Amino acid sequence: MNRSLLAIIAVFSTIAPSVIPAQSASASSRTREIAALFSKNKHVVKEKRGVRTEKYKNVSAEPLIAANPTILSGTYRAFDAHFVMQLSVSADGIVKGSGTDLVDYDSRISRSFTLVDGRVRGALLTAAKHYRDGKRESFEGVFMERTSFESPQDPGTKAFGLGVLTRPMQIGGNTIDRLFYERAAGEMAQGNTGNR
Numbered sequence: 606m607n608r609s610l611l612a613i614i615a616v617f618s619t620i621a622p623s624v625i626p627a628q629s630a631s632a633s634s635r636t637r638e639i640a641a642l643f644s645k646n647k648h649v650v651k652e653k654r655g656v657r658t659e660k661y662k663n664v665s666a667e668p669l670i671a672a673n674p675t676i677l678s679g680t681y682r683a684f685d686a687h688f689v690m691q692l693s694v695s696a697d698g699i700v701k702g703s704g705t706d707l708v709d710y711d712s713r714i715s716r717s718f719t720l721v722d723g724r725v726r727g728a729l730l731t732a733a734k735h736y737r738d739g740k741r742e743s744f745e746g747v748f749m750e751r752t753s754f755e756s757p758q759d760p761g762t763k764a765f766g767l768g769v770l771t772r773p774m775q776i777g778g779n780t781i782d783r784l785f786y787e788r789a790a791g792e793m794a795q796g797n798t799g800n801r
Contacts (some may be wrong), residue, residue: 639747640666642783643768647649663754666768668728668747674698677748681786689741690786698725700732746769
């Protein structure tokens with residue numbers, strides 16, 4: 606007799622960041638909302654004809670508040686470096702930056718932007734993207750540490766970066782509305798972050 610068992614458990618969890626006094630309640634709330642979008646937990650078990658297969662993926666995103674915001678300066682990349690951003694953050698949280706976005710992922714057509722009115726409040730970065738053609742687009746993201754687990758016993762792989770909400774776009778047949786810009790290797794000073 607053929608038996609098929611499919612169990613899917615999906616839990617989206619939020620990880621509340623520690624908040625330093627400089628972060629307002631609304632910035633703290635928005636930080637948690639965005640970080641939650643970058644966290645996921647999926648566990649799938651299939652059994653067919655006596656053969657059991659299991660898939661597991663757990664990603665947790667923890668907002669990271671820098672005691673000295675200048676250490677957030679650097680280059681950030683998403684999707685194999687097709688989305689690139691250079692950020693310069695001052696000690697008082699003022700952000701200047703520039704980068705490139707892909708207009709069409711399949712044809713690799715990109716457009717340049719500069720970040721204006723940028724500000725870091727706790728782990729939350731807000732700004733506006735200003736494109737060469739004069740168009741402006743709001744920009745919002747959270748500095749975070751993402752830890753990815755491939756099994757319950759996996760110690761996890763950590764990556765520091767900026768989780769950003771974007772306008773929906775098609776990439777590889779999937780609709781994407783957020784990007785994780787990972788910090789370029791070797792650019793993060795160790796031990797200089799404050800509260801998590």
